[in-house]
Amino acid sequence: MVVKSAAVGTIENPVPHETLVSVEGLTVRRDTHVVVQDVSFTLEPGTDTAIVGPNGAGKSTLIQALLGILPRQAGDVFLLGQPLSPRGRLPIKVRQDIAYLPQNFLLDRRIPISASELVGLGWDRLRPQLPWTGRRARDRAIQQALSQVEAWHLRDRPVSRLSGGETKRVLLAYCLVRPRRLLILDEAPTGLDARSESDFYRWLYTLKQEQGWAILQISHDLEMVRRSCDRVLCLNRTLLCQGIPDHALTPENLARAYGSEFVRYHHSCSVRSIDPLC
Amino acid sequence: MLTLQAEFTRVLELFQLPFMQRALMGGVLTGLMGGLLGSFVILRQLSFFSDALGHSALLGISLGFLLGFDPTWGLLPFAVLFALCVTYFLEHTHLWTDALLNVIYSSSLAIGVILLSFREGYRGGITNLLFGDILAVQGTDLVFSALLLLTCVAFIGLTLRSQILLTLNEPMAIARGVSASVQRTTFIVLLSLVVGISIKAIGVLLISAFVVIPACAARLLSRRFTHYIGLSAGLGAFSAVVGMLVSALFDLPSGPSIVTVQLAFFLGAILMTKIRAY
Numbered sequence: 276m277v278v279k280s281a282a283v284g285t286i287e288n289p290v291p292h293e294t295l296v297s298v299e300g301l302t303v304r305r306d307t308h309v310v311v312q313d314v315s316f317t318l319e320p321g322t323d324t325a326i327v328g329p330n331g332a333g334k335s336t337l338i339q340a341l342l343g344i345l346p347r348q349a350g351d352v353f354l355l356g357q358p359l360s361p362r363g364r365l366p367i368k369v370r371q372d373i374a375y376l377p378q379n380f381l382l383d384r385r386i387p388i389s390a391s392e393l394v395g396l397g398w399d400r401l402r403p404q405l406p407w408t409g410r411r412a413r414d415r416a417i418q419q420a421l422s423q424v425e426a427w428h429l430r431d432r433p434v435s436r437l438s439g440g441e442t443k444r445v446l447l448a449y450c451l452v453r454p455r456r457l458l459i460l461d462e463a464p465t466g467l468d469a470r471s472e473s474d475f476y477r478w479l480y481t482l483k484q485e486q487g488w489a490i491l492q493i494s495h496d497l498e499m500v501r502r503s504c505d506r507v508l509c510l511n512r513t514l515l516c517q518g519i520p521d522h523a524l525t526p527e528n529l530a531r532a533y534g535s536e537f538v539r540y541h542h543s544c545s546v547r548s549i550d551p552l553c
Numbered sequence: 554m555l556t557l558q559a560e561f562t563r564v565l566e567l568f569q570l571p572f573m574q575r576a577l578m579g580g581v582l583t584g585l586m587g588g589l590l591g592s593f594v595i596l597r598q599l600s601f602f603s604d605a606l607g608h609s610a611l612l613g614i615s616l617g618f619l620l621g622f623d624p625t626w627g628l629l630p631f632a633v634l635f636a637l638c639v640t641y642f643l644e645h646t647h648l649w650t651d652a653l654l655n656v657i658y659s660s661s662l663a664i665g666v667i668l669l670s671f672r673e674g675y676r677g678g679i680t681n682l683l684f685g686d687i688l689a690v691q692g693t694d695l696v697f698s699a700l701l702l703l704t705c706v707a708f709i710g711l712t713l714r715s716q717i718l719l720t721l722n723e724p725m726a727i728a729r730g731v732s733a734s735v736q737r738t739t740f741i742v743l744l745s746l747v748v749g750i751s752i753k754a755i756g757v758l759l760i761s762a763f764v765v766i767p768a769c770a771a772r773l774l775s776r777r778f779t780h781y782i783g784l785s786a787g788l789g790a791f792s793a794v795v796g797m798l799v800s801a802l803f804d805l806p807s808g809p810s811i812v813t814v815q816l817a818f819f820l821g822a823i824l825m826t827k828i829r830a831y
Contacts (some may be wrong), residue, residue, distance in 0.1 A: 342724075342727070342728045343727065343728075344724045344728060353717075363727070365730065367730050369730050370728070370730040371729075373728070375724070375725060375728035375729075376724060376725075377724050377725060379720070380721075380722055380725065381721070383596070385596075385776045386596055386720060386721055387770070387772060387776055387777065387778055387779075387781045388717070388721060388777070388778045389776060389777045389778075390779055392717070392778055392779070393721075395714075396718050396721075397719060399725070401714055401715045401718065401730060401731050402730075403711040403712055403731050404711060405711065406710055406714075406779075408711045422703045431776070431777075432776075433776045463824040474784060508830055522707065
């Protein structure tokens with residue numbers, strides 16, 4: 276756990292480059308409603324940090340605000356040492372080093388896109404350029420990324436015809452196709468069954484080791500967070516706790532985030548793990 | 554056999570006439586532009602938008618007559634302004650897109666017809682506005698259409714990957730540094746110019762068919778995004794050529810003939826997908 280005040284920078288004095296993400300006093304409103312209030316935290320290279328909290332706690336809003344997708348009303352955000360401008364702008368090089376996978380990535384399954392085309396979008400710099408610029412390097416990178424997640428055979432298949440597990444593997448290839456330093460995942464295993472979810476995390480953590488990624492992920496699976504994550508941020512509009520999961524996810528903190536009923540239920544399920552209702 | 558040969562000779566002679574050649578060129582240019590932009594229009598669920606733009610054109614032309622400027626050229630700035638206002642309303646109201654667009658296009662049509670009624674002797678001309686007259690296309694119209702097609706190709710070509718990612722998932726595109734509002738506004742301005750310039754040839758009622766039908770047919774036949782865009786533009790142009798031939802052969806109105814051919818291609822695409830499925 277990093278002492279947050281030591282890592283927070285200003286526009287004039289950027290944060291030390293070792294800190295991948297630094298958020299200080301972030302507040303986000305939607306209409307007149309404050310969704311995220313005065314949140315501060317930092318993220319170090321190679322670490323895996325989970326954001327937990329009930330539905331409507333502002334987890335997705337927090338992530339979207341720190342990427343500049345949603346506007347923020349107050350606070351400073353530094354990504355890979357660079358400040359996020361008030362209008363959400365960041366140098367393109369910094370954007371290239373970050374991969375973001377939203378909760379519902381394919382909003383419309385009627386969009387005709389093949390797996391290799393999707394992975395290729397992860398390679399592109401997305402600035403004005405001729406469509407065939409760097410074609411050979413692009414094709415090579417797509418092949419390597421898809422092969423690495425054992426999905427090369429899916430290259431020509433429309434994304435709409437992939438199973439849940441295959442889609443997630445292709446999305447991991449989208450992250451892999453270019454070297455990244457940070458992955459931001461919004462409930463990545465949504466829609467997967469238990470087996471596919473376990474496979475997804477196996478792929479994710481193997482690749483994390485190989486690539487040296489840092490991960491910031493929203494999760495509802497507290498057991499997975501305890502088992503796999505280095506740090507946890509407990510959010511319910513404000514940041515209620517942060518630290519190593521075993522220290523931060525105490526019954527008191529969980530009660531503050533989710534309510535006391537949830538803690539009693541969660542505790543009984545942990546004790547009687549064979550209970551089919553748990 | 555002799556009759557068929559005579560008919561063929563008649564059509565060939567007809568296409569030797571300059572006004573028929575201009576009409577054919579106009580149809581092909583409109584088909585290409587409509588198909589190209591239409592491929593993104595239908596996936597972004599903006600089909601009603603092109604319809605609303607077409608109907609609003611009547612209001613623009615009526616205003617042009619009343620204020621005393623050339624209705625064809627006066628229409629273009631009006632169409633752009635109108636499109637930007639509609640985009641603003643869509644983004645800043647909580648109404649359903651189709652409902653809001655319906656309000657806009659039906660009221661534009663109503664006000665446009667009332668304004669036209671003030672102009673003595675123009676009531677007969679309303680048929681031309683509603684259905685267009687591709688045979689009346691002039692050389693300057695063709696030059697402007699060609700320039701607009703080049704602009705559309707350059708815009709889509711240079712920002713192809715950004716456009717695809719924006720269509721697929723807007724937050725993912727913004728996280729990669731794509732300026733969604735700039736891209737969206739540029740696209741809408743180009744679409745409104747295409748609709749505005751094509752009104753004279755195709756008419757208020759049928760212009761949206763040029764944007765929507767070839768794209769729908771191409772969608773049914775495509776598994777890859779890049780093929781889909783090319784096929785949509787190609788079908789738009791090919792429908793125009795076949796439609797003009799059908800129109801000349803059977804002495805039918807040109808615009809509706811082209812749209813009927815587009816429909817035939819669309820039905821053919823449905824049939825092909827059914828055959829493929831077996």
